[in-house]
Amino acid sequence: MTQLETMGAAAKAASRFLMNAGARKDDALLAIAKALRENASAIIEANQTDLKNGKEAGLTDSLLDRLRLDEARIEGMAQGVEQVAALPDPIGKVLDGRTLKNGLKIEKVSVPMGVIGIIYEARPNVTSDAAALCLKAGSAVILRGGKEAIHSNCAIMSVMRAAIAGIGFPEDCIALVQDTSRQSATELMQLTDYLDVLIPRGGAGLIRSVVENAKVPVIETGVGNCHVYVDASADIEMAANIIFNAKTSRPSVCNAIETVLVHKDAAAAALPAIKAELDKKQVEIRGCEKTREILGDCVIPATEDDYEREFLDYILAVKVVDSLDDALDHIAKYSTGHSESIVTADYSAAEKFTSCVDSAAVYVNASTRFTDGGEFGLGAEIGISTQKLHARGPMGLNELTSMKFIIKGSGQIR
């Protein structure tokens, strides 16, 4: 057995314990929160090593900031775990049920997934967040974080495992892959005997690698080439506000927009108003010919590649389209199926857009930035699914569960 297979088998065994752990899961979460607080200094010390290595490796300031832990951030992690404990248990819900003509009583009940794998990048707070959500959902979890955070993650995991062992849980309910080589990630993606689902959280490169290599069931997350379409009938001020918010309030996240499509009849009035807003944050505009005719040479000519890319930066592609249908075609071609929004005053345009755009979240007259578990009221979020199987859009605790049928009879045969 490889090290990961051993880890997988241990997680599988622990998952049988968790399947019926009920409210004791909350005790485990509260024990984790307490232990994180009590061991904050040890975790911060481990984090110092990661920060030092990160600086030497030339990580950018923003990456170093994501990596950094201090008392306040560890307090935030502990509170996050407590918030998960306070959520309703997603397990054991009767989702459906009836009595068949032959007297069999059939119920569809939510049950744990079993063993969940999560691959993520250099954000040590994800280690406690993801572990807490999986534990609450009754599943064992195998985490594999980015190599830049390995010392922090090991320290956090060690604290969490000791905490749950202290109240009688198998420590293998939560585990961390300490080998951060690319090979260990690939092996995790192929651990078919033990993993019930793998959730990659990260950029387009990670997602591609998972689609290419995974043999276990996967929930793809996070890649968002999102669009706002400004309809002929749009309120120009509303459109400019929504576009400014969706592009600049946090450009690095997946629900930020990358392309704006403008109906030709609205372009002359809308484009200057949109540009005026975007100029407040020096957003670079890459536009089609018609956009450049209206806005001038300050607009860089857009290439095919610009419509395909997730800039995740203060850059926006803009295209003038002839009709709503053209906008729908553009979105069908380039969207990653995350979030798209129409700004319109026209009832039938709104209905057509929401019917025809095949994305996880389709908006009318609102910013795409709302695609988020917290905003949608899920209580917590493990990621945003951009696939159509099992979960789509923001995933909370319910999306981390499976179901089974329980059928009670009195000797029925078929």
Add this chain to the structure above:
Amino acid sequence: MTQLETMGAAAKAASRFLMNAGARKDDALLAIAKALRENASAIIEANQTDLKNGKEAGLTDSLLDRLRLDEARIEGMAQGVEQVAALPDPIGKVLDGRTLKNGLKIEKVSVPMGVIGIIYEARPNVTSDAAALCLKAGSAVILRGGKEAIHSNCAIMSVMRAAIAGIGFPEDCIALVQDTSRQSATELMQLTDYLDVLIPRGGAGLIRSVVENAKVPVIETGVGNCHVYVDASADIEMAANIIFNAKTSRPSVCNAIETVLVHKDAAAAALPAIKAELDKKQVEIRGCEKTREILGDCVIPATEDDYEREFLDYILAVKVVDSLDDALDHIAKYSTGHSESIVTADYSAAEKFTSCVDSAAVYVNASTRFTDGGEFGLGAEIGISTQKLHARGPMGLNELTSMKFIIKGSGQIR
């Protein structure tokens, strides 16, 4: 572009049409049913070629019987398609919804998957069944049937495509892969740009190949190493009846049982009664040492392999266990997570079994043979999922759908 990529792109384009085809889908289904009847003789002629080739290739009588089409069977296929037309539309259902504090109105709505791939074996009736279910669920479908049925499948597909084209549907809503090489199956499993989900319907070999090769999201179906556990408190006659039914009513299907576990306190009374029933169909018993002590040398010694295998035949593995916990351990180790049943008169044993067995369908005092879309009241069945993601157990039209969020605002930004 390869031939399959071209087919995938055409299906993707057709899926945009289907997304909002609404009740016209039923017109298409009725047109298909009519065309199947009208073209029965051409289909039967093509089927003759398959049968002739099959005989020359030495197919067994039971395989030839599955392959055979006649007027009555084609009438059955047409009626099957009409039954699907009569089912409620699974698309456009509002699954959840509320108004957020900021005034955004959010709805979760069922939508089509997009493009569904189905790989199956030499049963030409699946060609119309699967196409009808996917069409009703608003998805385009790419079918790849077994090579033994290729002439029949081509004839059926050609009739169906002409029928839907006749009422203005893109014929690429339904398509058949005519290349039946292993390579074309692998290519279909990796058609990530076009397939939203792949459903393999077939034996363990096909499922393994899909798990090994697929890059598109998959719903595993059909492998069932199912168990009946006879508890210490079981009604012996009920246990024998259930076991006889679950093993012999149709041994070749996935919801038939392969292993019986008997509590040691029930073994002396239960095993002879079970054997007496099984003898009516000459079921071969492969048992543990204790089983052989009770039933004698007519029982073949069971090997480890016998507990792992899906016999799909008149063969049953039997094991005497010391306790319910031992039975649960055995099931956790060997079950494929399809269907398991406990026969018991003990309330807490029943509750523990249903809580702790991690299978798609868990029964108390009933035959596992009920795990079936028709029996569960789903109206139709595309297969039985043995994975935990998206769908588990019998899959009907609802399980062939995805969902999206539609959010309506009045200018909200975050």
